[in-house]
Every structure is written in structure tokens, then in C-alpha cells.
Amino acid sequence: MLPVLTPSQMSEWVAAKMRAVGIDVTLKPLGKQTGTDLELPPLVLGRYGNDPQKPTVLVYCHYDVQPASLEDGWKHEPFVMTVEDNGRLCGRGTSDDKGPLIGWINMIEAFQEVGVDVPANLVFCFEGMEENGSFGLREALEEEADKYFADVDVVCIADVVWVSDEQLSIPQGLRGIIFYLVTITGAKQDAHSGGFGGQISEPMIDMVNIMASLVDSNGKILIPGIYDNVQPVTEKEYESYKELNISEDSLYGGTGGRSLHDNQADALIARWKKPSLSLHRIENALPGAGAVTSIPAKLVGKFSIRTVPFMKAEEIDVIVRKHIQDRFASLGSKNDIEIEAYPSDWFYEDAGHWNYEAAIRATRNVWGVDPAMTCEGGSIPIALDFKKILKKNVLLLPVGRPTDGQHSTNEKLDKSN
Amino acid sequence: MLPVLTPSQMSEWVAAKMRAVGIDVTLKPLGKQTGTDLELPPLVLGRYGNDPQKPTVLVYCHYDVQPASLEDGWKHEPFVMTVEDNGRLCGRGTSDDKGPLIGWINMIEAFQEVGVDVPANLVFCFEGMEENGSFGLREALEEEADKYFADVDVVCIADVVWVSDEQLSIPQGLRGIIFYLVTITGAKQDAHSGGFGGQISEPMIDMVNIMASLVDSNGKILIPGIYDNVQPVTEKEYESYKELNISEDSLYGGTGGRSLHDNQADALIARWKKPSLSLHRIENALPGAGAVTSIPAKLVGKFSIRTVPFMKAEEIDVIVRKHIQDRFASLGSKNDIEIEAYPSDWFYEDAGHWNYEAAIRATRNVWGVDPAMTCEGGSIPIALDFKKILKKNVLLLPVGRPTDGQHSTNEKLDKSN
DSSP: OOOOOOHHHHHHHHHHHHHHTTOEEEEEOOOBOTTSSOBOOOEEEEEEOOOTTSOEEEEEEEOOOOOOOGGGTOSSOTTSOEEOTTSOEESTTTTTTHHHHHHHHHHHHHHHHHTOOOSSEEEEEEESOGGGTOTTHHHHHHHHTTTTTTTOOEEEEEEEEOSBTTBOEEEEEEOEEEEEEEEEEOSSSOEEHHHHTTTBOOHHHHHHHHHHTTBOTTSOBOSTTTTTTOOOOOHHHHHHHHHOOOOHHHHTTTSOOOBSOSSHHHHHHHHHTSOEEEEEEEEEOSSSOOOTTEEOSEEEEEEEEEEOTTOOHHHHHHHHHHHHHHHHHHHTOSSEEEEEEEEEOOEEOOTTSHHHHHHHHHHHHHHSSOOEEEEESSOOHHHHHHHHHHOSEEEEEEEEOTTSOTTSSSOEEOTTO | OOOOOOHHHHHHHHHHHHHHTTOEEEEEOOOBOTTSSOBOOOEEEEEEOOOTTSOEEEEEEEOOOOOOOGGGTOSSOTTSOEEOTTSOEESTTTTTTHHHHHHHHHHHHHHHHHTOOOSSEEEEEEESOGGGTOTTHHHHHHHHTTTTTTTOOEEEEEEEEOSBTTBOEEEEEEOEEEEEEEEEEOSSSOEEHHHHTTTBOOHHHHHHHHHHTTBOTTSOBOSTTTTTTOOOOOHHHHHHHHHOOOOHHHHTTTSOOOBSSSSHHHHHHHHHTSOEEEEEEEEEOSSSOOOTTEEOSEEEEEEEEEEOTTOOHHHHHHHHHHHHHHHHHHHTOSSEEEEEEEEEOOEEOOTTSHHHHHHHHHHHHHHSSOOEEEEESSOOHHHHHHHHHHOSEEEEEEEEOTTSOTTSSSOEEOTTO
């Protein structure tokens, strides 16, 4: 049996590594997980350098990882780091996100070994609950914004990967999401379709009508006004997307998804620069599965809209609700409808900021090429939290590759990364 | 502890009761339940009378019951028959269907006590697997159609109830059902809507479009030609439906369903005499629930059409498939579609047949009123099996009331029934 580190022991291990290179460490307790008696692992905060002449960079990584076990099909014991002959580091967390975390400490060691001064003050914020939803992080950022993080100039989040294995990149945008729940209620309980089919009002009929009115089979959103504030794609961006080195398999993430677009640039624009509306589920809202031929009495339809700059969530919500209510009214249904929305904003940074310029220059120095400025289709809530709470430029700095096996078996980090 | 009778002991108990009144009993083994090592309980066959001058009536009942336990909220031990002060018989099976079964034996006893000859030859077919789907019954009917049942003139199934507690009735029609599975396939696996929303083709969009094209919120089926062969409702039927004594609660079965019709006759016509199309489910066809914001890769939509005389299932299937395929083609989708249909016919008998006339006359003699000729919205597969295999007139003779608690707690049979 391997020794198992508790989250709190893991935070101590990280703190010791940090102290060994001279980082001034503070463990910030986050209290108990809401609704439970479980103590959250602390934030490991650290400071290295305090020169008022230098910029101060807040570095975020996380020291928790996904579960793993040899029986899942790992070549090596996942919780022992194995270095393969080609220098590849194998093990859980090598890419997500223990590897990048240790990379920062190694970097300080390297500066120290060659006797060069680190050209920035570093403030560290290492989290232990990222893979579980970052419980407590937002509240901690709010508490420390004017205290521990008061002098932070910019933020660097080292928890992303390149856009493809072949293409160095820095993402400057992430789509937002507005998640919708539409509840339609008819009877008090599910009814037998033999006894009541044709006699009573069926929520499913309204539901599919409303769902079908939102988006067409080519991915075009049918809600009037939804595209009004979408930031246009520049010709330069379009041309740069054509040039990106992304295999077909990387582009579709191995899902075997059938493309709505016949070239890479259009596909990337659809993913990064345009809103999309996906229909997720229609679920029976009453307990018990019921007979397969029953008429469901109450249904919840789930869909979401991925938003992009410069759509305004509040305005989108108004037009979405109006569209659904108008459609529902047009059906002449006897059922009731209710709409709930859960918005989370898009993220977009100016790549002309010195924080980004430094990252671009560093990439060029190490790799000899400029990184592509890209986006991501999904959201990273913590990036938005840092930006909204600290009100500083936030850089997402990739360390690994998309095929590193993050959240999967045989996680690795290539020596080159 | 009460002694628990196995299904096979129960069949012996029934056989003994039958033999006691002079019925010639044969137990017909049904072999093992398909795919299991479980012996099916036998059919209990019986003959009483063999006069070539008399009609021969096949009587069907079942001796198995639904599960029950005192803890479910029964007033009396469910597997001990309790007679309340008002003569009401309480216990599991009193109404469904041990009570009606024993009623036939009591009837023979009563004829014997008063020294009157039973005016028909009786052939009994008592089943022990009705509540589990009548495994083996159809095959047994096919085997015995030209043997044990060769001289049967008509069939009487005593396993239905009145249309309402207040209204004596004899159902002459049952709707059929064509159950549809529509499978739409896009990617090989569910995709993240952040990463792929707008980029790949989504099966759910096609699915809701197809579902929405089938029926409107007022219950009108939108498939061209679907109503072409529907038997018109006669003015006499319409007038008789107005007069039926059915409470609002009975009419909607306590579901709290919202009526599509503003009077009883229209509601009953929608349930009994018109086809209906109900949308049941849209289910993810791949294992694992997936994230709530995922794009499902493969979905199964389930709907059914309740059919009425004189719709032809094969013709309906042709127009339904054409409608769905045309709609799917119009979407310009990149996904694949597949359609499966599982039909079961409607049932309709001529109430002018002497089998029905006898039942109507018997009702009038006992109750002093004519039973209403009604229908049922659901199907009773065994009724259709008897009709198709024996090719004789089949009568569904109600014994109990709809509120007898069949399949529920506190099952009872009123003394008057």
C-alpha cells in the first residue's frame, strides 16, 4: 500500500516545498464544506519577493487531483511519478495540476542556481478543491482581495492546455453559459395514455414545441435578437484560425461528432466566437419512472446558451424568456410554464496587455514560435472569479497538451512542456 | 405468519373448488418462463355441461393477484378475506380477479341448490400469470383452439370493471396501440456543450422537431391521413355518452389532468372513439447519465398512437414513417434516424351478438337498468388474443367497480357487485 496523503497533509507537503526555496507561506483555512462536517483543505498562499519596483504576479494552481487506480488501465502506479526513458513524466497530476504547480517552484530553484533575480514579485494561491468545484475559493478571494492580494498587479492561472498537441497557444477568451430550466406542469400525476390520451393536456407536447423553436438542426439559434451584440470576427482572426495546426481528431475531441462546418476556421469560430444553444435533456420532474406509455404530468427541459463577447446576460435572458412565453402562448396550452436561468459570464482579455505580452515573449523565447491567440468554448469559472473579484488582467497560461490524459488514465507531461 | 400458497398450490386450490361443484378439471402445464428456470403456473381448464343443444361459453378469469402487505396501509390483513358489516368483501383479489373467478363457481352451486339446469355448457380457462403479462397464454390458446376449445361458441372475460362507480356498463371496444421508438444518432459519445456546442450536429434538436410535428397542444394528431378510417361517432352514441353517470373525478381518474374538452361526451369520445398520440419520453440511449450540460450523442424518443376502429395498423405505420422521414429530411440534419414500431390492434365487438344481448339482459334482470355500452381507452391484450385465435365473439363482463382498489391497498368487492 502506498501512503495516502490527506488533503491537509498534501497542503503541508506543498507548503514545505515552497518554504524550501524561500517562499513565505500562509495556510488559509476555508472552514467546512457547506452542509457537511468536512474540513476543506486550506488555500496555500505564498509570497516570494517584495520589491516595489517589480510587478507583482498572482500565480494560481491546484494541488488536488482526479481519482486514479492502477486497475483502471494505467501503465505505471498512478500515485508514483514514473519518468520514462524519453523524459516523459507519468502519473496522476503530472499535467493537471501538480506538475505545473511544482514547475513554479522549480523555476525559482533554477533562478537561484544561476544566481539571477526573479524579475517579478510572486504571490501564490494554490487550491486543494479545484476538481470538486473550488468550494470556498470565491469567498476567500473576496476576503483577501484587499489584504493578502492587495498589491497584485496581474493574475496567471496555470491550469489550461494548448489548443492541440501540435499548436502552442494562449487562450484569451472563454464562452459564458446561461443554463435554463423550463418546467411545464399539467396533471397532478402521470396518467395512463390509454385511459387519458387525447383527453388531457400533455406537457411533453408543449415542451418539444418550445425546444424545437429555440435552434435549428444547423445550429442556428432562432431567438430573435440573440446575435445582436456578438463581437464580429476580424479577418485577421479568421485567417489565423485557418492556419492553426489542429488535427481533425483534436478538433472534434474524438467524439465522432458530425461537423456543421466544412472547414477548420468556421468550426473554430462556431466554438469560440459565436453563441450556441444546446438542448440537453427533457426529464420527468415527478419521482418514479412511471410506465413507458404514461403521459408525464410534469417535465423539466434543460438547455443552455453559450455566450460570447459582448452579449449581455441580462438582455439575453429577457429575449429568451419572451421568446419562450410567446411560443407557449401560441400553443393554446392548458398547462403551466415556469422558466429559471443560471447565468455565468464569458471571459475575454485584451491580449495587448503586458501580462499577455510577457507570456507571448516567453513562449517565443522557449519554443522559437509565437503562440496562437485562441479561445475556448467552455467556461473556467475561477478565471472569471479572479477577474471579477481582483479586477486585474488574468492570463491563462497553458503548460500541458490536450492529450495529456487529464481526468483519464496514463496522465503524463512531456519533457518539452 | 400466514401460509403462503405457491402459484402451483393456488392452481390446485382452484381445481379442488371447481371439482367440488362437478367441473371436470384439467391442469395444462405452460412450461418454463422464457429465459428463466421458473416453472409457469398451469392454466386451470374445466368443463361443466356437454349438451349439444346448449351454447358453449368459454369463461376466462385469473387466479393470480398483485402483491400486498399490511404495512402498505391495509385495514385488514390483505391475504385473509374479511367481510365487513355491510357485506363488503375485503382482501387482495376480491375484485381482481379471485372474486369474479369464485363467483362462477358460486353461480353453479346456486343453480344446483335451486335445482335449475345451467343454460349453457361452460368451458373454463383460469390463468395464473395475468398480473405478470400472461406468459404462455397465447401459445396455449393456439395449441388448444382446435382441441379443448374446439366447441366454444363465445368467450366471456370476467376481468373488467364498470365505467364509473355509479354507472353499470359493458365495454364493447378497446383502443389499440402502436408504440414507436425513434432513435437519432449523432456523435459516437456525448460531447461537452462548451467545447462542441454550435460545432457539431445535435440529435436532440432533430428529436424535438420530429416530436413537435406529430401532435399539437390540443391533442390533434398532425400526421396527414391519420383520421381517414376512423369510425364516425353516431348521434346515438354521442347522446348516450352525455347521459352517462360519471363524476368529474372518475372521468379524470383522479390525475388532476387538464381537460382538452368542455363536456363529458367530447371527453369520452376523445378517450374511446378517436385516436390519440402521446409523447412519452426522450431518453439518452448511451449508458451513463453524462454531465447535465452535455450534448447527447444518441437519443430514443418514445411515443404511441392509440388506434380505434377501423384504422389499419399497417397503413398507419406507413404514413407515420413517411411523415417522420419527410420531416427529418426537411431539417437538413447530419444525424441518422431509425424508426421501430410495435403494434397491437384495437378490439371492437358487435353488441348485437347474442353473447352481448345475454349480458345486457342479465344486467337488466339483476339491476333493473340497461348497462351503458361503453369503450375503454386502453387495450387488454388477452381480449384480442381470444378473439384472434378462437375467432369467436368476446364479451368483457364487468364484475367490480373502478374504485375497488385493484392493484392498490384495501381492495374490496361490494356485496351488490
